[in-house]
Amino acid sequence: MGERSRWVADVDAHPGDAPDLARAVLGRLVGAGVVVAERTDCVLGDVPGGYAPGPCASTIVTADPVDPAALGGFPDVWPNGLEVDVGRTAFYGNIREDDRVTCPHCAAWLPFETVLPEVEEWLEGGPDSLVCARCTARTALNAWQWPVPCAFAQLGLRFWNWPPLTQTFVDDLKRHLGHRLVTGHSGT
Numbered sequence: 001m002g003e004r005s006r007w008v009a010d011v012d013a014h015p016g017d018a019p020d021l022a023r024a025v026l027g028r029l030v031g032a033g034v035v036v037a038e039r040t041d042c043v044l045g046d047v048p049g050g051y052a053p054g055p056c057a058s059t060i061v062t063a064d065p066v067d068p069a070a071l072g073g074f075p076d077v078w079p080n081g082l083e084v085d086v087g088r089t090a091f092y093g094n095i096r097e098d099d100r101v102t103c104p105h106c107a108a109w110l111p112f113e114t115v116l117p118e119v120e121e122w123l124e125g126g127p128d129s130l131v132c133a134r135c136t137a138r139t140a141l142n143a144w145q146w147p148v149p150c151a152f153a154q155l156g157l158r159f160w161n162w163p164p165l166t167q168t169f170v171d172d173l174k175r176h177l178g179h180r181l182v183t184g185h186s187g188t
């Protein structure tokens, strides 16, 4: 079984603001007891550690409708931490190579495997948009229609193996940041 993560991406955060916003969000979560303040080896991402669940972690999660009896062993699983991603990060849902990524202007589509190199280029500092070969419109990666939620952001939270996050949590976070958020999950 693959590892599962729930993520929330701030698609409006500017690169210069992302570190401060990340610190503020983390401070709120630590203050609420959702995660602990110490950074430890509890996440899988390319970051120097994450933040393990705190005593009130369950206040921001909800039982999985598919498996209401269990929280999947949470929080006693590994990895089980919060990863805070600052800087260009691609947040993918469960997407396959031949899934369609669709132009919002003309409905032409590209298979994901064709878009992936463009995303890789963005991660390395390239443009955050993609030109449609049919209508020639240049559209931000986030504005293309993705078959499952995906986001390309300067700031995001990734909860490893956490049950679904409550809408209340996401709404509070959105209010605090004052930005558009995209939520999704990867893994089964």
Ligand SMILES: [Zn+2]
Binding pocket: 103, 104, 105, 106, 107, 108, 132, 133, 134, 135, 136, 137
């Ligand atoms: Zn188009």
